[in-house]
Amino acid sequence: xxxxxxxxxxxxxxxxxxxxSVPLPDRVSTRIxxxxxxxxxxxxxxxPQPGVAGVWLERPGLAAPASPPRFSLTQKDYQFxxxxxxxxxxxRVAFPNEDDDYHNVYSLSKGGRFDxxxxxxxxxxxPDMLFDRPGLIRLRCxxxxxxxxxxxVVESPYYTVTDASGAFRLAKIPPGQYSLHAxxxxxxxxxxxxxxxxxRTTTASFPASPARASIR
Amino acid sequence: MNHLSLALLxxxxxxxAARTSAQGLGAWSSTDxxxxxxxxxxxxxxxxxxxxxxxxxVDAPDxxxxxxxxxxxxxxxxxxxLFLHANARWDRGFDTGNEPDGEVRVDELFARWRFFExxxxxxxxxxxxxxxGAWVAQHDFFDDPxxxxxxxYSQVIGIQSRDATAMTPQAMADRADGSAxxxxxxxxxxxxxxxxxxxxxxxxxxxGSTSRWDYAFEVKNAALxxxxxxxxxxxxxxxxxxxxxxxxxxxxxxxxxxxxxxxxNYLNEAVHDLDQTTLGLDSRWAHHHWMISGEVIATxxxxxxxxxxxxxxxxxxxxxxxxxGLWLAARGGQLLCNSSNGPAGTPVRWSPDVWRxxxxxxxHLSPNILLKLDYSLTRTNGTFPAGEHLLGLGFxxxx
Numbered sequence: 251x252x253x254x255x256x257x258x259x260x261x262x263x264x265x266x267x268x269x270x271s272v273p274l275p276d277r278v279s280t281r282i283x284x285x286x287x288x289x290x291x292x293x294x295x296x297x298p299q300p301g302v303a304g305v306w307l308e309r310p311g312l313a314a315p316a317s318p319p320r321f322s323l324t325q326k327d328y329q330f331x332x333x334x335x336x337x338x339x340x341x342r343v344a345f346p347n348e349d350d351d352y353h354n355v356y357s358l359s360k361g362g363r364f365d366x367x368x369x370x371x372x373x374x375x376x377p378d379m380l381f382d383r384p385g386l387i388r389l390r391c392x393x394x395x396x397x398x399x400x401x402x403v404v405e406s407p408y409y410t411v412t413d414a415s416g417a418f419r420l421a422k423i424p425p426g427q428y429s430l431h432a433x434x435x436x437x438x439x440x441x442x443x444x445x446x447x448x449x450r451t452t453t454a455s456f457p458a459s460p461a462r463a464s465i466r
Numbered sequence: 467m468n469h470l471s472l473a474l475l476x477x478x479x480x481x482x483a484a485r486t487s488a489q490g491l492g493a494w495s496s497t498d499x500x501x502x503x504x505x506x507x508x509x510x511x512x513x514x515x516x517x518x519x520x521x522x523x524v525d526a527p528d529x530x531x532x533x534x535x536x537x538x539x540x541x542x543x544x545x546x547x548l549f550l551h552a553n554a555r556w557d558r559g560f561d562t563g564n565e566p567d568g569e570v571r572v573d574e575l576f577a578r579w580r581f582f583e584x585x586x587x588x589x590x591x592x593x594x595x596x597x598x599g600a601w602v603a604q605h606d607f608f609d610d611p612x613x614x615x616x617x618x619y620s621q622v623i624g625i626q627s628r629d630a631t632a633m634t635p636q637a638m639a640d641r642a643d644g645s646a647x648x649x650x651x652x653x654x655x656x657x658x659x660x661x662x663x664x665x666x667x668x669x670x671x672x673x674g675s676t677s678r679w680d681y682a683f684e685v686k687n688a689a690l691x692x693x694x695x696x697x698x699x700x701x702x703x704x705x706x707x708x709x710x711x712x713x714x715x716x717x718x719x720x721x722x723x724x725x726x727x728x729x730x731n732y733l734n735e736a737v738h739d740l741d742q743t744t745l746g747l748d749s750r751w752a753h754h755h756w757m758i759s760g761e762v763i764a765t766x767x768x769x770x771x772x773x774x775x776x777x778x779x780x781x782x783x784x785x786x787x788x789x790x791g792l793w794l795a796a797r798g799g800q801l802l803c804n805s806s807n808g809p810a811g812t813p814v815r816w817s818p819d820v821w822r823x824x825x826x827x828x829x830h831l832s833p834n835i836l837l838k839l840d841y842s843l844t845r846t847n848g849t850f851p852a853g854e855h856l857l858g859l860g861f862x863x864x865x
Binding site: 282284286287290291292293294295350351352356357358363364365367368369370371388390 | 493502504541542543549551574578580583584585595602603604606675676677678680716718719720752753754755757787789790791830831832833
């Protein structure tokens with residue numbers, strides 16, 4: 251259950267770092283990328299991006315930045331460029347198409363229903379969407395059933411995505427106590443409590459099961 | 467495998483896939499991803515209400531009819547070159563209503579070998595939809611905006627594929643003047659459509675795609691017009707095969723054009739060698755929330771004594787997405803038939819001209835749940851009685 255293991259102090263620094271590892275779901279998250287009938291895929295289908303989890307910090311009074319950066323999630327080789335993207339609330343995400351065929355990104359997730367329609371490579375500016383409600387948004391392509399991705403919209407300026415092994419690192423975090431969230435999908439949301447100290451690296455670990463847990 | 471065993475297999479598959487869905491997508495994969503297996507169960511149920519005899523391939527005995535369908539699609543991939551697919555269904559007949567007590571079928575079962583890492587060339591063997599035309603590629607419940615196939619794929623015409631005596635000039639004249647029952651009042655199983663639905667006949671196909679071109683060639687055991695009973699690989703499967711081909715061109719992502727052709731024996735009698743020859747032209751334009759497409763299909767049936775029976779069908783359809791998950795679609799089309807040689811050499815209408823307009827509304831409650839409402843008005847010329855109004859409410863769920 252412990253999530254805080256502490257770390258070495260770094261003299262003179264006013265922020266801390268949180269590192270750790272998230273147990274990633276052991277499941278197949280993509281479909282076989284072969285079309286049953288011809289007509290919608292004309293090129294080579296790329297390898298789907300590995301499953302990862304989003305990680306972010308929350309605490310009372312902490313909000314997403316007023317001017318969040320712009321994000322881009324490409325579609326190339328009939329795959330989304332990332333399997334999961336974490337963005338702060340209020341972010342506008344562009345969806346450029348880099349294939350010769352149409353793509354049609356859409357989501358029917360609660361709090362994030364949208365449909366960009368069909369657009370081709372080079373559409374300028376690329377279609378985009380504003381994500382202004384925290385939550386998990388499942389993305390699909392209407393034309394290519396196997397294409398899947400997730401956008402996690404978070405109420406926090408401190409967020410990142412794990413690597414394929416589940417490892418993550420959040421740097422330049424002001425000292426204090428936070429809820430550290432890790433989420434891979436709707437059914438796998440883990441939360442632990444961590445304390446960040448100036449000049450120190452906090453190593454957090456999540457419980458093996460997605461059930462809520464708190465430490466310290 | 468008898469029906470009970472297959473039904474049990476579908477049931478077990480549905481339950482296990484639904485249980486697996488709690489952990490994933492009904493999908494399994496080896497650690498290195500070389501072996502992959504997916505089971506996708508779905509439910510597609512349509513409530514039909516309209517005039518009897520119903521238009522299209524709806525063969526329900528009553529004005530209102532519930533047509534449930536349980537479907538289990540299984541796909542497997544071994545590496546990046548070998549792909550297997552099966553589609554088992556339980557429903558009240560491939561043509562709605564012709565098996566009121568229900569039946570289990572395997573409508574698709576094929577293996578595909580992809581020669582390259584991309585889609586340039588594949589060889590496919592088994593039982594699968596025809597490569598002819600454009601509608602077949604979107605005939606799945608979740609892809610087709612409508613509940614009925616277009617006229618060319620669903621409207622019964624005066625071609626008998628099982629009994630040559632029904633194709634004599636006298637028999638056609640009797641049906642045309644009402645002295646014999648019109649075919650629309652008989653079981654639709656005895657008659658043909660230009661293309662019978664997606665035509666899941668058995669055979670092999672070579673197909674491929676590049677960034678601009680699609681191409682496919684198939685050899686199958688039944689003509690496009692053949693009823694579903696002729697699709698399974700039984701008996702003299704390739705004694706009189708049907709060959710079909712399609713070439714498609716996409717100048718850009720928005721536009722697509724296709725040209726299809728097919729030729730093969732349509733009469734399931736050993737003593738006759740009568741062919742159906744079909745040509746098709748299709749086009750599609752799509753942009754943002756619009757998709758507009760159309761097809762023209764012309765076919766010729768040889769007969770022993772009534773000359774050539776020609777039919778031409780066209781349709782034009784449009785779909786517009788009103789909001790995320792909500793779309794409206796409309797389609798109009800005609801089926802036109804020539805006259806055959808009558809008993810005294812006078813022209814006889816061997817099949818009526820038909821036109822149909824349809825309106826459909828679709829609503830995706832979620833990516834896995836779809837409601838469809840479809841109204842069609844079908845007008846049949848001449849002395850061939852047929853129902854005009856048909857309303858369908860469809861519900862689809864998939865894993």
